Amino acid sequence: MSRPDAPPRAAERLLAVAFGRGEWAESILGDLHEEFIVRALRSPASAARWYWIQAVRLTSRRVLVRTKDRRTATAVPGALSPNPGDSIMRTLGLETRYALRSIRKRPAMSAIVVLTLALGLGANAAIFSMIDALVLRPFTLPDADRMTLMSYLKADDIDKRVSPADFLDWKRQTDVFERLTAMLWWDANLVGRDEPERVQGFFVSADFFPTLGIELARGRSFLADEETQGKHHRVVLGHGLWERRFAADPGIIGQSIDIDGRPHEVVGIAPAGFEFPMGAQLWAPLSLDSKAAANRRATYLMVIGRLAPGRTLQDAKAQMAVIGERLERDHPDTNRGRVSRVYSLAEGMRDLGVGPILSMWQAAAAFVLLIACANVASLLLARGAERQREMAVRVAMGASRLRVVRELLIESGLLALAAIPGALLVAFIGLKLVVGYMPAKIARFVVGWHQMDVDVRLVLFTAGLAMLTALAFGLIPALQASRPRLTESLKDGGRGATVGASRQRLRRGLVVAEIALALPLLVAAGLSVLTVHRFLYGPQGFEPDRVLTMQVVLPDVKYPAEGERRRFAETAVAQLRQTPGVEVAAAVNVAPAAGNNWTRGIEIDGKPNPDPNDPPSVDFRAATPDIFAALGIPILSGRAFTEADREDSQRVAIVSASLARRYWPDEDPIGRRIRFGTEEWMTVVGISGDVIHDWFMRRNYPTLYRPFKQSPTSEMALAVRTSADPASVAAGARAALRAVDPMQPVFDLQPLRTSLQERTVGLQYIGGIMFVFGGLALVLAVVGVYGVMAYMVTQRRHEIGVRMALGATRRDVLRLTTRQAMTLAAVGVGFGVVLSLALGRLIEAGLLGVASSDARLTAGLAAVLIASAMAAAYIPARRAASIDPTVALRE
Amino acid sequence: MYLGEFEHIVLLAILRLGDEAYAIPIREEIEERTGRAVARGALYTALERLEVKRFLRSRMSDPLPERGGRSRRYFTVTAAGLSAMRSSRRSLLRLWQGLEGRLES
Numbered sequence: 001m002s003r004p005d006a007p008p009r010a011a012e013r014l015l016a017v018a019f020g021r022g023e024w025a026e027s028i029l030g031d032l033h034e035e036f037i038v039r040a041l042r043s044p045a046s047a048a049r050w051y052w053i054q055a056v057r058l059t060s061r062r063v064l065v066r067t068k069d070r071r072t073a074t075a076v077p078g079a080l081s082p083n084p085g086d087s088i089m090r091t092l093g094l095e096t097r098y099a100l101r102s103i104r105k106r107p108a109m110s111a112i113v114v115l116t117l118a119l120g121l122g123a124n125a126a127i128f129s130m131i132d133a134l135v136l137r138p139f140t141l142p143d144a145d146r147m148t149l150m151s152y153l154k155a156d157d158i159d160k161r162v163s164p165a166d167f168l169d170w171k172r173q174t175d176v177f178e179r180l181t182a183m184l185w186w187d188a189n190l191v192g193r194d195e196p197e198r199v200q201g202f203f204v205s206a207d208f209f210p211t212l213g214i215e216l217a218r219g220r221s222f223l224a225d226e227e228t229q230g231k232h233h234r235v236v237l238g239h240g241l242w243e244r245r246f247a248a249d250p251g252i253i254g255q256s257i258d259i260d261g262r263p264h265e266v267v268g269i270a271p272a273g274f275e276f277p278m279g280a281q282l283w284a285p286l287s288l289d290s291k292a293a294a295n296r297r298a299t300y301l302m303v304i305g306r307l308a309p310g311r312t313l314q315d316a317k318a319q320m321a322v323i324g325e326r327l328e329r330d331h332p333d334t335n336r337g338r339v340s341r342v343y344s345l346a347e348g349m350r351d352l353g354v355g356p357i358l359s360m361w362q363a364a365a366a367f368v369l370l371i372a373c374a375n376v377a378s379l380l381l382a383r384g385a386e387r388q389r390e391m392a393v394r395v396a397m398g399a400s401r402l403r404v405v406r407e408l409l410i411e412s413g414l415l416a417l418a419a420i421p422g423a424l425l426v427a428f429i430g431l432k433l434v435v436g437y438m439p440a441k442i443a444r445f446v447v448g449w450h451q452m453d454v455d456v457r458l459v460l461f462t463a464g465l466a467m468l469t470a471l472a473f474g475l476i477p478a479l480q481a482s483r484p485r486l487t488e489s490l491k492d493g494g495r496g497a498t499v500g501a502s503r504q505r506l507r508r509g510l511v512v513a514e515i516a517l518a519l520p521l522l523v524a525a526g527l528s529v530l531t532v533h534r535f536l537y538g539p540q541g542f543e544p545d546r547v548l549t550m551q552v553v554l555p556d557v558k559y560p561a562e563g564e565r566r567r568f569a570e571t572a573v574a575q576l577r578q579t580p581g582v583e584v585a586a587a588v589n590v591a592p593a594a595g596n597n598w599t600r601g602i603e604i605d606g607k608p609n610p611d612p613n614d615p616p617s618v619d620f621r622a623a624t625p626d627i628f629a630a631l632g633i634p635i636l637s638g639r640a641f642t643e644a645d646r647e648d649s650q651r652v653a654i655v656s657a658s659l660a661r662r663y664w665p666d667e668d669p670i671g672r673r674i675r676f677g678t679e680e681w682m683t684v685v686g687i688s689g690d691v692i693h694d695w696f697m698r699r700n701y702p703t704l705y706r707p708f709k710q711s712p713t714s715e716m717a718l719a720v721r722t723s724a725d726p727a728s729v730a731a732g733a734r735a736a737l738r739a740v741d742p743m744q745p746v747f748d749l750q751p752l753r754t755s756l757q758e759r760t761v762g763l764q765y766i767g768g769i770m771f772v773f774g775g776l777a778l779v780l781a782v783v784g785v786y787g788v789m790a791y792m793v794t795q796r797r798h799e800i801g802v803r804m805a806l807g808a809t810r811r812d813v814l815r816l817t818t819r820q821a822m823t824l825a826a827v828g829v830g831f832g833v834v835l836s837l838a839l840g841r842l843i844e845a846g847l848l849g850v851a852s853s854d855a856r857l858t859a860g861l862a863a864v865l866i867a868s869a870m871a872a873a874y875i876p877a878r879r880a881a882s883i884d885p886t887v888a889l890r891e
Numbered sequence: 892m893y894l895g896e897f898e899h900i901v902l903l904a905i906l907r908l909g910d911e912a913y914a915i916p917i918r919e920e921i922e923e924r925t926g927r928a929v930a931r932g933a934l935y936t937a938l939e940r941l942e943v944k945r946f947l948r949s950r951m952s953d954p955l956p957e958r959g960g961r962s963r964r965y966f967t968v969t970a971a972g973l974s975a976m977r978s979s980r981r982s983l984l985r986l987w988q989g990l991e992g993r994l995e996s
Contacts (some may be wrong), residue, residue, distance in 0.1 A: 006959065023951055023964065028935060030961030031914045037957055054931060061932035 011055035018059040063093035099411035117419035120372030122426025142213040149348025165296040177305040181205040187553040196745040201282035219268030238281030239272040261557035373473040384481035412474025416466040515828025518777040525774025532767035541691030543632025547752035548726035565712040575736040586627040591717035605673035619703040622711040638686030645707035654686040659702035726751040786872040801888025821873030946972030
């Protein structure tokens with residue numbers, strides 16, 4: 001990290017500032033250097049730490065001793081006053097001591113300020129850490145910034161994939177990349193030694209590991225000729241998998257293990273912690289046979305490039321654009337409209353929703369901090385009023401205004417500094433909660449998720465932000481306090497109603513600002529929470545309760561033909577149906593909320609597609625007859641599938657209501673024909689209800705169902721509707737499937753409710769975090785209102801006493817005080833509504849377009865805010881009403 | 892002018908070290924002989940004060956590579972320093988006179 005042969009340079013600079021440039025400085029720095037070298041031989045890291053400690057100690061001692069020396073020497077009683085010509089260090093030292101004394105004198109108030117700041121800063125620190133981990137540096141790969149992710153798809157396709165033939169052409173034609181490597185998702189069924197298990201694997205080009213700059217922990221990576229068919233049954237095991245399933249046995253290298261029904265030779269073990277991409281634990285060579293290698297239509301490869309030395313991302317973009325256009329000209333039938341894109345790895349692998357969500361969180365966190373600042377500023381203003389006399393005396397004695405401002409700012413700075421540990425604690429706890437709540441299954445898709453932690457960057461960020469904050473909340477009170485009207489303040493002030501009027505106005509302004517900032521936050525929070533609730537517990541189009549689902553992926557070796565797959569589904573469903581507790585059982589290629597999807601391009605009979613190469617896409621489901629009953633999807637008209645829909649009977653389909661509406665807007669679709677690409681026609685026999693397959697991208701999306709027997713897929717989910725708690729049937733269901741094929745791994749065996757929870761976890765995060773921010777904003781705003789009102793009541797005691805003596809009733813006083821709070825809250829809410837409207841777009845983007853601002857919600861939350869403000873004002877108002885005029889007037 | 896206890900200790904250490912008296916060995920010498928930890932900052936403050944009082948004289952060595960090209964500051968006790976030590980010691984001894992019995996227990 002740091003240079004082992006020299007002390008940390010920043011620490012040296014600190015010492016140089018404290019000790020200047022003379023011989024003393026030279027000898028002290030030299031001594032420390034000498035001792036540092038001796039220590040560095042033992043441990044460079046601890047030597048650097050030691051040096052820092054010494055630097056801080058010596059510096060602080062220097063500052064304090066010098067100021068003490070001078071003070072006793074000049075012996076001006078009580079005047080902690082720098083003399084003209086003093087060094088900056090000495091002046092700052094004096095002023096720091098002075099500020100410390102003033103902070104210690106008011107412990108309660110200082111504690112409130114520090115606490116408020118810690119909350120505001122902590123919220124921001126936590127969000128910064130998330131942005132840092134998820135957006136700025138999501139990968140632990142050695143040269144992540146030299147890596148790119150590519151895609152070559154139609155301009156409107158947001159996926160990032162490339163067809164095999166295009167990939168191979170790229171490899172031949174480009175020179176901006178040192179290497180290009182391809183990856184393909186692989187659901188690997190691992191058998192033997194233990195329960196069969198489904199493991200996340202990837203087929204990768206032979207140079208995958210070198211491209212990423214990864215050295216294997218043991219064994220070797222793939223050889224170039226292991227991409228050829230027949231030699232490609234090799235695997236590299238993930239470190240975790242190796243430890244868990246193979247007891248970290250080094251002898252496994254060279255041995256053969258059974259994956260997908262075929263022996264694979266283990267050639268290497270990945271280093272610990274390497275799980276790229278998406279939590280992969282198995283890698284095998286990507287072997288493209290001649291047919292696949294010529295395929296330009298199907299885009300299924302993820303392609304990663306390592307930039308050649310000296311080439312930049314811009315170079316790559318430029319060259320790939322040229323190559324992309326050439327390939328489009330050469331192969332217009334498949335490539336027309338395709339655009340080549342080059343992303344940095346961090347950008348390319350990022351989840352689509354992450355950007356807008358994080359911007360919303362960051363904006364929210366900034367709002368919370370602003371509110372906290374307003375609160376602290378308001379407190380400091382109140383204190384400034386108490387110190388009016390003190391300031392006046394000091395200015396009268398000749399202190400310059402600059403000096404007073406500087407001192408008050410130093411005080412703010414110290415308060416902000418004191419809030420840093422608390423802020424880091426808040427951030428730490430927040431991050432632990434955020435990281436811990438995420439199911440591991442989902443976390444592996446969120447690149448960089450486990451990087452989130454409190455680190456040096458976070459500490460530096462927090463410290464920097466704290467200083468900025470100190471300036472923000474300290475400046476107004478400092479300027480205000482340094483401008484005392486000398487004569488008024490020195491004469492016994494504090495009685496006349498006019499004293500501090502402008503200060504009161506400022507404080508009221510701050511409270512208005514707080515409320516104005518709090519409302520949009522509350523609206524965003526309320527909207528998020530409502531949206532989460534809607535997607536989690538609202539209508540889904542299916543019945544998620546009392547349903548258990550599980551997934552299988554049938555390996556091609558064992559189930560090469562449709563017949564075998566059909567038989568598997570049939571027996572599995574029959575076995576499940578006999579399991580105790582099961583009411584209905586069915587199979588479907590993709591279960592709702594499962595996280596995967598299957599789409600096909602369609603053509604409607606009598607309405608040929610304008611571009612046959614670009615047919616409209618619909619979600620495709622292959623399902624056994626009882627699927628609608630098992631999942632609780634209604635059949636709106638026509639019929640469900642029956643056992644009579646066999647491979648040799650009429651080809652039929654059921655379409656979702658949204659599909660029917662879109663393609664047969666004015667007709668009854670039943671009896672009409674539809675087909676995939678140029679396959680045989682299918683007759684529509686029924687219309688089903690729409691479902692929310694995925695809240696983000698797939699709400700009520702046109703869906704086409706096929707009888708499983710007519711389209712048997714190798715990937716399937718089994719769903720059973722149970723009579724009791726679905727979790728209680730899990731063991732029975734697993735046993736039932738083992739009876740069908742003991743070698744077949746079953747995964748994601750869980751209640752459908754749980755899948756739904758997992759699929760909406762991102763949304764729950766949005767809601768949860770916004771809820772916390774909204775709550776913080778509300779609490780801070782309420783505290784702000786309380787502070788201002790309480791202070792005002794204290795200030796106006798005398799006046800209220802006079803009013804009461806002249807006949808004002810308790811009720812009058814109560815009204816007088818609450819009316820003021822009401823006015824503040826109303827004005828704040830007014831601004832807040834405007835702000836909410838202005839920020840509506842950001843909120844909608846942050847909620848990924850699934851929610852839109854809602855006037856009723858805004859009105860409701862405005863009412864809540866006003867009510868809270870009134871409640872906060874009520875306590876001081878009651879105190880005002882209970883003032884005894886005889887006492888107040890005598891004061 | 893009287894010597895403080897710590898100043899006295901520092902001067903003694905410098906005398907013991909002879910030609911090799913710069914801050915690092917001075918500190919080590921004190922820690923070794925007295926068994927108490929010495930803060931670097933306190934030592935530098937004392938050295939600076941003693942030089943201001945003219946009880947110490949210092950000279951800078953040639954720059955040394957192991958110090959990042961910086962010089963060492965070597966200290967010697969001046970005649971004034973010696974006489975201050977002497978008078979300090981004398982005063983203490985005189986005050987101790989007749990109290991030796993107390994030391995026994």
